[in-house]
Amino acid sequence: MIIIKDVDLAFGNDVLLRSGQMRIDQQIYGLVATNGSGKTTLLRTIAGLLPLKSGEIYLTADQTNERLPTLVKKKNLFYFETGEWFDGNLTAADYLKFVAKQWQGNSQLIDEAVDFWEMRPFLSRPIRKYSLGMKQKTVLALYYVANTPYWLMDEPTLGLDLDSQARFISFMKAAKQRGTSILFSSHQNDSLLSVADTFYILDKQQLVASAELPREWGERG
Numbered sequence: 704m705i706i707i708k709d710v711d712l713a714f715g716n717d718v719l720l721r722s723g724q725m726r727i728d729q730q731i732y733g734l735v736a737t738n739g740s741g742k743t744t745l746l747r748t749i750a751g752l753l754p755l756k757s758g759e760i761y762l763t764a765d766q767t768n769e770r771l772p773t774l775v776k777k778k779n780l781f782y783f784e785t786g787e788w789f790d791g792n793l794t795a796a797d798y799l800k801f802v803a804k805q806w807q808g809n810s811q812l813i814d815e816a817v818d819f820w821e822m823r824p825f826l827s828r829p830i831r832k833y834s835l836g837m838k839q840k841t842v843l844a845l846y847y848v849a850n851t852p853y854w855l856m857d858e859p860t861l862g863l864d865l866d867s868q869a870r871f872i873s874f875m876k877a878a879k880q881r882g883t884s885i886l887f888s889s890h891q892n893d894s895l896l897s898v899a900d901t902f903y904i905l906d907k908q909q910l911v912a913s914a915e916l917p918r919e920w921g922e923r924g
């Protein structure tokens with residue numbers, strides 16, 4: 704389980720979160736908020752890409768508290784924020800091979816991910832020639848190939864067409880069945896949030912856990 708305890712987040716003088724508390728444990732968690740409220744900042748902080756200025760983020764395992772940077776180094780957590788991170792001169796095949804080698808060394812997962820996301824037609828093309836949806840399928844395939852116990856995902860359905868959105872639901876449910884713990888961010892009116900078991904709502908600098916997406920959040924946006 705990843706524990707997030709008393710975490711404050713800010714950019715300059717703008718406070719984004721006060722004393723945030725979270726638990727991430729073998730469920731799908733939807734992180735919901737309006738634009739600019741701090742979803743990406745929170746995910747980056749959990750992933751260790753931004754420094755933690757106050758509070759604690761750690762993994763509980765065998766009654767030891769392991770700090771997040773160690774967790775990331777040990778390849779327990781995968782976070783590939785956006786298709787914008789790709790080098791356009793490389794291909795999806797390059798990235799899949801790299802992640803398979805660095806994380807689990809299991810190339811069979813590559814074939815499964817490529818078939819699931821129907822990536823063969825563009826697998827060996829340079830990413831600069833991909834559509835937004837092709838990039839996003841590549842991002843999702845990387846999560847599958849990384850095969851880590853924890854996934855952090857920032858707006859993982861960006862650019863996906865309706866068929867791929869339906870596929871995303873089964874992709875997430877299958878990952879949960881395998882025991883993956885997932886925290887993903889989305890906007891408040893996204894119907895794909897239905898895949899979440901628990902919601903974390905970031906609003907007015909507070910993080911609130913809820914088993915249901917409150918009605919006013921479902922209707923906003």
Ligand SMILES: Nc1ncnc2c1ncn2[C@@H]1O[C@H](COP(=O)(O)OP(=O)(O)OP(=O)(O)O)[C@@H](O)[C@H]1O
Nearest residue numbers: 714715717719736737738739740741742743744745
């Ligand atoms: N590198 C940065 N420098 C300065 N301010 C930043 C930087 N990154 C984010 N911010 C500010 O922090 C706040 C939170 O940004 P963040 O990207 O975390 O929000 P978000 O909830 O993910 O937004 P969105 O839904 O639009 O993706 C915003 O007000 C933004 O302007």
